Amino acid sequence: QVVQLADLHARHLLRExxxxxxxxxxxxxxxRDHDLRRDxxxxxxxxxxxxxxxxxxxxxxxxxxPRETWYVxxxxxxxxxxxxxxxxxxxxxxWLDDLGVEWWLPTGLTDIRRPxxxxxxx
Numbered sequence: 001q002v003v004q005l006a007d008l009h010a011r012h013l014l015r016e017x018x019x020x021x022x023x024x025x026x027x028x029x030x031x032r033d034h035d036l037r038r039d040x041x042x043x044x045x046x047x048x049x050x051x052x053x054x055x056x057x058x059x060x061x062x063x064x065x066p067r068e069t070w071y072v073x074x075x076x077x078x079x080x081x082x083x084x085x086x087x088x089x090x091x092x093x094x095w096l097d098d099l100g101v102e103w104w105l106p107t108g109l110t111d112i113r114r115p116x117x118x119x120x121x122x
Contacts, residue, residue, distance in 0.1 A: 007078050061106035062092045069101040 014081060047055075062084055073080060073096070084092040094105045 048096075060089055062089050063096060063103040064106050065096075065103050069103055070099050071098075072099065 076099075080092060080095060083095045094104070
């Protein structure tokens with residue numbers, strides 16, 4: 001509940017911020033000598049959005065959630081992420097069990113399953 005309340009409060013603040021800055025300049029690029037230059041400051045080459053999206057973050061798959069489960073989990077997704085990050089994959093799966101929702105272990109079958117088919121069904 002604490003995570004849900006914090007999430008609702010954050011959403012309210014973000015909405016208020018968006019309303020206050022609507023139509024205002026948010027970013028200005030300077031053209032002076034003190035600009036940050038990648039070649040001088042030894043920064044890596046900037047990645048495109050496509051390169052960032054394609055990068056493998058080396059994360060562990062926790063579970064496959066059917067659509068019906070996601071509708072139940074989504075309002076508490078921040079809580080699930082917190083449990084996973086703090087206590088690991090097994091704790092996240094226990095959290096799903098305690099919530100009483102259906103989930104599956106991630107496998108090659110669940111990666112390519114057709115909508116409406118259980119893993120292993122053809």
